[in-house]
Amino acid sequence: MSMYKVLSSIMLICLCINLQAHAFQRATPLTNDVTLDVMIGQMIITGIGDQSYMRESDPILDDIKAGRVGGVIFFEKNINRNSPAEQMKRSIEMMKGAANIPLFVSIDEEGGKVNRLKTKYGFPATKTAEYLGKVDKLDTTAYYANQTASILHALGFNLNYAPDVDVAIYADNPVIAKIGRSYSADASQVVKHASEVVRVHRENQVMTVLKHFPGHGSSHADSHLGVADVTNYWQFSELLPYKAMLDSGMVDAIMTAHIVNKHMDANGLPATLSPYIVNDVLRGFLGYNGVVFSDDMQMHAISSNYGFEESIKLSILAGVDVLMFANNVPGNEKRTAKEIHAIIKGYVEGGQISEQRIRESYDRIMRMKSKL
Secondary structure: OOHHHHHHHHHHHHHHHHHHHHHHHHHOOOHHHOOHHHHHHOOEEEEOOOOOOOOOOOHHHHHHHOOOOOEEEEOHHHOOOOOHHHHHHHHHHHHHHHOOOOOEEEEOEEEOOEEOOOHHHOOOOOOOHHHHHHHOOHHHHHHHHHHHHHHHHHHOOOEEOOOEOOOOOOOOOOOOHHHOOOOOOOHHHHHHHHHHHHHHHHHOOOEEOEEEEOOOOOOOOOOOOOOEEOOOOOOHHHHHHHHHHHHOOOOOEEEEOOEEOOOOOOOOOEHHHOHHHHHHHHHHHOOOOOEEEEEEOOOHHHHHHHOHHHHHHHHHHHOOOEEEEOOOOOOOOOOOHHHHHHHHHHHHHOOOOOHHHHHHHHHHHHHHHOOO
16 A cells, blocks of 8 residues: 555544544533533423424424423324425424534334334335244344334434334233234344344434333233333343343333333332332343433323323433423323423422432433434
8 A cells, every 4th residue: 555545544534533523522512511401401302293394483493492402203293295205304404403412303113003104105114023023034124124224314313212122921912012012922032133123223323212111011001091000910031131132232222111010119100200110220230321211201101190290300310311202192281391391400409309310311311412
């Protein structure tokens, strides 16, 4: 190799390092230099509203610019029927452009029943986790994962609430096995296919969130509708996917379930609100130090039993880092990022939540965002 080529290669490497360092600095401001308002904002994810066409006057853009929100979630109602991909991409570009800190742009795109990008909008057909588990060929799982992740990346998404690593303990589970969301009743099969989904998403620059900790596969009830108590049904094997995937480095983030398990929390708090389940089991027993996302805080298991303000306080004290208010559950009042932000700040200023606790979540979130 000529000296010119050697020097050119060195310069290119140095340029890449400098660019990466600059990007990291933008994505991860030092905790000591950041305000409480900014740190709180990074802990909030909301829906973007009911619109499928983004306007400059839309409230979500004001919330992003003001730093009151660290991420957004899309639903089917946000898909424009006339130009689905184009309008979604446009909306995402507008929101990313309004953010001073990189924005989580997220969606639930497991495949099968949990699928926003449907064929009627021109997107390709997907398969359920159950189907992929039964076929049990990793190249098939990789094919469909790549189909989904490549589309998400092209549209501008950087976070997918998938794969579902619930073990199909109860075959008639109305929210997991019965609608095909679990790869298998065998935890090792769940690990095999879920790990492949994570790998392929990473190749497409889309991060993933495993769900629903500490295991929703044994539930007999739907936590969207009310309390799901798994105390008498839960099995230890439901933790195995998390343990195995943490050990192999295949975890970007984890989402809590709104399930009650009195073996883990004798007080009967749902996992999302339980310091025993989040801090003692997930962070302590399993050694997880990454970002914990709540499932939608407006699901009735939470909203109908603990209330808006109290559930926010309990989830943060439990160790949840990112609180999701999707504004997509029927029967719930729509909540703005401004409201949520003010409540969290009020708890800090009133001494009920420490600023150190907020800093812990902020630091974890920024470490995750540095990988976007």
